[in-house]
Amino acid sequence: MSPPSSPETFDAVIIGGGPAGATAANDLARHGHHVLLLDRAGRIKPCGGAIPPRLIAEFEIPDHLLVARISSARMVSPSNRDVDMPIDGGFVGMVDREHYDEWLRARAAEGGAIRRTGTFSELTRDKNGTAVVHYETRADDGRMQHASARARAVIGADGAISAVARQCIPQASEMRYVFAYHEIIRSPDRSHPVFDAARCDVVYRGRLSPDFYSWVFPHGPTTSIGTGSAHKGFSLRGSVAEFRKAAALDDLDTIRREGAPIPLKPLSRWDNGRDVVLAGDASGVVAPASGEGIYYAMAGGRAAADAVALFLKTGDAAALATARKSFMRRHGAVFFILGLMQRYWYTSDARRERFVAICRDKDVQQLTWDAYMNKELVRAKPLSHVRIFFKNIAHLTGLARAA
Template sequence: MTWDAIVVGGGPAGSTTAALLASDGWRVLLLDRARFPRRKPCAECINPAGVAALRRLGVLDRVMEAGPARLEGWRIASDGGPSFLGRFHGGVHGIALPRETLDDILLRHARACGAEVREGLKATDLLRDGDGHVRGVVAGGEEVAAKIVVGADGLRSIVLRRLGLLARAPRLRKLALTAHVRGLGDMGGCGTMRARGRRCVGVADVGGGLANVTVVVPAEQAHEVGGHADAYFDAALRESGFVDARRVDDVLATGPFDCPVRRAVADGALLVGDAAGYYDPFTGQGIYRALRGAELAAQTIGAALRAGDTRAAALMPYERARRRAFAPGERLQRVVEAFVSRPRLLRWAAGRLDRRAQLADAVIHATGDVRPVRSLLHPALLRQLVA
């Protein structure tokens, strides 16, 4: 049997791509090396644009039944200096829930839409014809044919590496340590990020009395983590002022994140989610990018399959759509990271934003994909910044 599409990876990007293609009547095979539900190192926040994407997919009701926490905004605290609070307005909000719950819901939805899901099966290579066109995958030692292969297998994507689209070897600029804790009490419906030197700690309620804590460790401190991730995480939590927090599971580590991708399409293959290029999320953009990228990918794949042409040239509309959708946010995120990683700059910015609530809200709206990044260039906001 030749599948219309094989999707490698059952996270939000892969499950959503599979669900959308199967809903359109295509024969879709979804593979993941894990068995669900499973934990995943992630901040577990979904910004308002991601909530809207879940609604379009038809799964938001099921997600809300799982009891996620509601995120009304974010408080950013500088090291020993001021903090500022930015809130979502206009009737929108984010949510947060454990990835094992979210991913299981999305995987079940893909199966309900008609995709065949095979868990515990790892793709190890790509099949190609004599011209190098991808024609399927090798999984579990067997060759499985498809008209197109979708790589949705994350930061260390096998599909990306077999396609040779990684621009250079990943660089360790930072790593992230993630775990769940109890004992933080009411967080006021907002996530919190606290910087301490070049390290920062992000905290968000994920429902059920749990909070997700993610410690972002700069490269120069990575050697301190070594084989002691739990101890480093616990110390960072205390040093950031969360003295009543009690960790309830093991710390998951992930990184490096600096994995530039030359492009997200090739003859017979396409990349989506983190496999298509990762950047450091600020307030839940990561899952939104996975969901929105899957929507864009499914549109292009459907058109290519109907035309019987899955060459890279026929898949380029997806590449162009990705760039239009995500490039402004990536540029903004690099600016945000420049401030967060420099304590003096962050103290300066936090002080100004603390006194200018409208500007703080505008920043959170832009990073939350509620408004376009260009909205920050509004003359009234620029006047507040330089006043």
């Protein structure tokens, strides 16, 4: 009997095929690296599906993946006062994660990455110290079987509760979450009294979410309606049921239901100093306050790919730390400010009421959309920033009326 063959060796094994993992796999494969993309089957993350123009351009997303184009947002206060925030001359693209993520994985495969379906089990090392990724996969006869692959580098892009992070990165214990739940429903027709297929609704009401927000995000023929909370024991399903009834969306067909933890803050370290680096939700890169994750996941996936490429070229494990450094250099200020916003404005209905009132301001609306669409803080309008600063002080001190 011949001895069992040793597992194939890859330059990089990427665990998780969401936007972060698929982007990293695509970038590395297209630069000539031998890449394995390992992804679980049938997993769709609950997500509003919004992608800004910066993402569409930067990651070359084709128009056919956009199931809707949003031209405004409506912010709704606890007392049901609403503020419309139109996008001046632009739009936010909406995608269905079921099809969007698969397209990203297929693009990575077209670029040269090898795709396999499986669930990560553990990381061990061979006698030379090379990482060996073990995973479970389904055989042709339907039975689960063990498989493994050797890797010069590993990217853990396997979600907020990352098995790779828990095994390889001590800082994974820092992770804090909002738990999100949504239902994908059939979109109502144009005669609906409240629903607008070109508008996202964001509802700040403690009864529906004591520390986050609820949403209605149109996806063309379907719509995502959901909520989130970090409070253990809070009934997300009950909240969405109540929300659907209040929004007159309770009689529409429910296509699927999904729930998952959403990180609140980037981890303080993303690599193990040897051969593993994290990306996407596994590294904690979901924007506080807004919960936006697709752009930051893909940006984090690209940063991880760049770091791994440098590591493969130089052999210097310190290169892996550049993933977090480059990401936070570009986006850290936005995460800091949004974190402050969430910690202050989302703590009571009185504060939520004032937060929505601030959104009536045209300066706030313009700078909010500029920052969201371009993914950076806007510094070109200092007078607007000064005006917003004093308006925020007025609201924080109660000198401004919420109405």
